[in-house]
Amino acid sequence: MKDVKGLTWLYGMKLHLSMNWPTSLSAAGGSVLVLVAIVSVLFLNVWWFLDSPPHQPNVIFLGAGEGADGTAMHAKVDPIFPVPVDPSEEDAPVVPVEANQTSPSVKLLNDVPVEPIPDVRAVPAEVNRTSQVTRESPLSPQPLSETCDLSEGEWIPDPSPPLYTNETCPYIQLSQNCLKNGRPDRDYLQWRWKPFGCELPPFIAARFLKLMRGKKMVFIGDSLARNHMQALLCALTQVEDPVNLFSDPKDKQYKWFFSSYNFTLTNLWSPFLVNYTVEGDIYNLYLDVPEKIWVSELAQYDVAVISTGYWYYRKSLYHTNSKIVGASPNSGLNATRVEILSTMRSVLSNVLMHLTTVYRGVTIFRTITVDHFEHGSWSNGGLCNRTSPFSHRHGDDSLPPFPWMNSEISKVQKQEVDKAMTSMSDSSRLKMINVTYSSYLRPDGHPGPYRIQQLNEPANDCLHWCMPGPIDMWNQLVYHTLQGIFG
Ligand SMILES: *[C@@H]1O[C@H](CO)[C@@H](O)[C@H](O)[C@H]1NC(C)=O
Ligand SMILES: *[C@@H]1O[C@H](CO)[C@@H](O)[C@H](O)[C@H]1NC(C)=O
Ligand SMILES: *[C@@H]1O[C@H](CO)[C@@H](O)[C@H](O)[C@H]1NC(C)=O
Ligand SMILES: *[C@@H]1O[C@H](CO)[C@@H](O)[C@H](O)[C@H]1NC(C)=O
Ligand SMILES: *[C@@H]1O[C@H](CO)[C@@H](O)[C@H](O)[C@H]1NC(C)=O
Ligand SMILES: *[C@@H]1O[C@H](CO)[C@@H](O)[C@H](O)[C@H]1NC(C)=O
Ligand SMILES: *[C@@H]1O[C@H](CO)[C@@H](O)[C@H](O)[C@H]1NC(C)=O
Ligand SMILES: *[C@@H]1O[C@H](CO)[C@@H](O)[C@H](O)[C@H]1NC(C)=O
Helix, strand or coil: CEEEEEEEEECCEEEEEEEEECCCCHHHCHHHHHHHHHHHHHHHCCCCCCCCCCCCCCCCCCCCCCCCCCCCCCCCCCCCCCCCCCCCHHHCCCCCCCCCCCCCCCCCCCCCCCCCCCCHHHHHHHCCHHHHHHHCCCCCCCCCCCCCCCCCEEEEECCCCCCCCCCCCCCCCHHHCCCCCCCCCCHHHCEEEEECCCCCCCCCHHHHHHHCCCCEEEEEECHHHHHHHHHHHHHHHCCCCCEEEEECCCCCCEEEEEHHHCEEEEEEECCCCEEEEEECCEEEEEEEEECHHHHCCHHHCCEEEECCCHHHHCCEEEEECCEEEEECCCCCCCCCECCHHHHHHHHHHHHHHHHHHCCCCEEEEECCCCCCCECCCCCCCCECCCCCCCCCCCCCCCCCCCCHHHHHHHHHHHHHHHHHHHCCCCHHHEEEECCHHHHHCCHHHCCECCCCCCCCCCCCECCCCCCCCHHHHHHHHHHHHHHHHHC
16 A cells, blocks of 8 residues: 655645545545645635626627517526426536636646746737728628638627527527526627638538538537537537437437438547546546547547546546556645646647547547636636627726636647647648637626526536527537538
């Protein structure tokens, strides 16, 4: 029996915890739990995203003051259809309490240079706005070119109806079915993403299905990956109602088949992308083992859309080559402290290695999203009650800052994808869709209170995305990407 002891630095507080490994994590007894509980309580008051309520942001209010159809909906739940319990209880991410937003001095194992808090909002300043606006009226859309950066842009008003609603798509996860759950405002449905350098073509379901005829596509990741897959499913359902080949009772795996197009759409739950086991509240992550659940099925798919992010904030013990190599800073375990960025870097390196060497299909890597808890944290009354996007406008200091941690994770993701691309003889099989900045601009796109709340879950979900909502844009990016490959 090896004695592994705990050392945790949190906000200048050093905690020594000792426990036995590998007998059982639960054998550590109540003392660890109590200490962890104390630490958790301490953190309830600290939020990495916003320390204090922001000023009212200088958003553009170009949209109509009312919802698309002027209707106001007040019913919280449909009295006719009692709301069943959402079985996806594991959706709730653990808030990244240990990330000190104001301190970029995170120590990385892989000596990644840590830069000061980036002002992502400053990015658009470099664009010559005057010339952009005149050149790109919606009447004369510019064709997409290789050089157009789709990640930079702004949300502009769009009067067209959403691709689907709760009436036309029966496959919306209840927790993200904001319309059905009574969200009263509708302005959040009336925006489209406008990259600065070009127009992003709209998502046309029939064209997508034609492009994907005879193909199979899989989404791999956490509940945000499922959120994305369901947005695609709903959009495609407008053309053909798919056959459900498989749904697991916990809403984690799905397989749908569009018979007239011989197109298969699958969702596989793999929140860390690598193998893991759970012991108590500690996740054992095997950083070098791409998770079997998707690795074993991958060969049959033409396209894999992968993503990961928020689950890395959970308390974890890390293994490489079957040996313990460290633990997450919030784990309370006596093991080498390994920062999230470093962990994610090794995981992505290993997962992308597998995807670029073993897998023959196309990989689309979706970057991390941004959540929008304000006036508190996930666990401390945080909410997201804005009803319009942030303006991209430069120099507006009243906007909540771009979260430092998401920015750093996004950088690690880019570096690892770039690294993987350079190692490939045909790098056209690996693509990245970058939704980090566009999602940051959409504080209005989350379910907030218009969700199905689980026992012990906070009242507001400011992490997942309403369907329909800004998440539908991600499929424009997917379509554009795939058209470049199969079109
Ligand atoms: C942590 O583990 C190391 C190595 O096993 C050990 O030397 C140290 O005493 C432990 N610390 C505590 C507080 O148990
Ligand atoms: C965050 O880190 C900075 C610099 O290390 C430190 O001054 C500040 O007190 C920390 N904030 C919190 C809430 O611990
Ligand atoms: C912006 O574009 C206009 C028209 O193309 C040009 O005259 C002007 O010099 C540009 N300004 C900058 C700062 O590039
Ligand atoms: C869709 O949502 C509206 C409220 O916006 C509700 O009245 C209606 O019953 C819902 N329909 C379905 C099929 O869920
Ligand atoms: C349907 O697509 C699969 C590949 O996904 C292919 O093997 C099969 O032959 C196709 N069936 C028809 C009838 O085209
Ligand atoms: C982890 O991966 C290995 C090798 O792929 C596999 O044999 C094992 O069953 C996996 N374990 C878990 C818990 O997924
Ligand atoms: C959002 O909630 C905060 C805190 O309850 C409140 O101060 C603010 O007025 C609300 N904003 C809107 C637009 O409802
Ligand atoms: C995503 O796009 C934003 C805005 O262009 C950029 O700041 C960020 O670095 C990009 N992230 C990745 C992973 O490419």
